[in-house]
Amino acid sequence: MAQSRYWLKDHRQMQERQFDNIVLARQTTQESVVDHLRTLILSRQLKPGERLVQSDLAEELGVSRTPIRESLHKLATEGLAFISAYKGASVADFSLVELEEIYNVRIALEGYATYLATQHITEEELQQMEDLLQQTEEPLQQSDHTRSLELNRKFHTILYKASRQRRLYEQNINHLDLSELYRRMYFIVEHLHANTAAEHKELLEILRQGDAEGAEQHTRINLQQTASTLISFLRETH
Numbered sequence: 001m002a003q004s005r006y007w008l009k010d011h012r013q014m015q016e017r018q019f020d021n022i023v024l025a026r027q028t029t030q031e032s033v034v035d036h037l038r039t040l041i042l043s044r045q046l047k048p049g050e051r052l053v054q055s056d057l058a059e060e061l062g063v064s065r066t067p068i069r070e071s072l073h074k075l076a077t078e079g080l081a082f083i084s085a086y087k088g089a090s091v092a093d094f095s096l097v098e099l100e101e102i103y104n105v106r107i108a109l110e111g112y113a114t115y116l117a118t119q120h121i122t123e124e125e126l127q128q129m130e131d132l133l134q135q136t137e138e139p140l141q142q143s144d145h146t147r148s149l150e151l152n153r154k155f156h157t158i159l160y161k162a163s164r165q166r167r168l169y170e171q172n173i174n175h176l177d178l179s180e181l182y183r184r185m186y187f188i189v190e191h192l193h194a195n196t197a198a199e200h201k202e203l204l205e206i207l208r209q210g211d212a213e214g215a216e217q218h219t220r221i222n223l224q225q226t227a228s229t230l231i232s233f234l235r236e237t238h
Helices: 029-042 054-061 065-078 096-120 123-135 137-141 145-161 166-186 191-209 212-237
Strands: 081-084 088-091
Touching (some): 029 065, 029 166, 054 065, 065 081, 065 166, 096 145, 096 166, 096 191, 123 137, 123 145, 123 191, 137 145, 145 191, 166 212, 191 212
Antiparallel strands (some): 081 088
16 A cells, blocks of 8 residues: 655654753654654645645544644744635745745844854764764765755754754744755755855854854855845746
């Protein structure tokens, strides 16, 4: 029997959304469902504009409609889904205006998070980031963009957590996911991945030096350059 298209083909470890000192005994059904649907959207197994029918999702995921409905509303608040009173829910479809807004928010929030992270990050966290950078070499050589984005997300997750600000962490993760969705949707320009790896190496060195202002400035400049590249590319090709 074919596996449901709504389920993950390769079940990866669910994204960590809590700080290290918070341990959940188990995820609720709703949390499990929203994590799976979020991953399916970010991996493009659910396409922009595709309808998300509650009855179909409930049947194929083996849950009631209640956690499905709650999950769709959660995804809508994150900007990954759109809910219409007449047409129901669908995967969000984005515009250049929204992309620019997403990056403007990232520039502000991520710059501040990086500033704080420089003051609180541990040697263990720095080593974890260094290990992730080493892992990016093979995906870059093989043009494995999906793996490159996964490693990029893990790198940023450590950075955001090091800010020691829970709400700031959550907002940064949300806007990172939204911006990455564009790159996944349109298989955006390959050289961005190589540029990102080089930028991360530079940032890691600044973090090790403890230069909070330098780290913040580095983050803001690189995000501005990435946003400009993405927007120019989409204007030319879509």
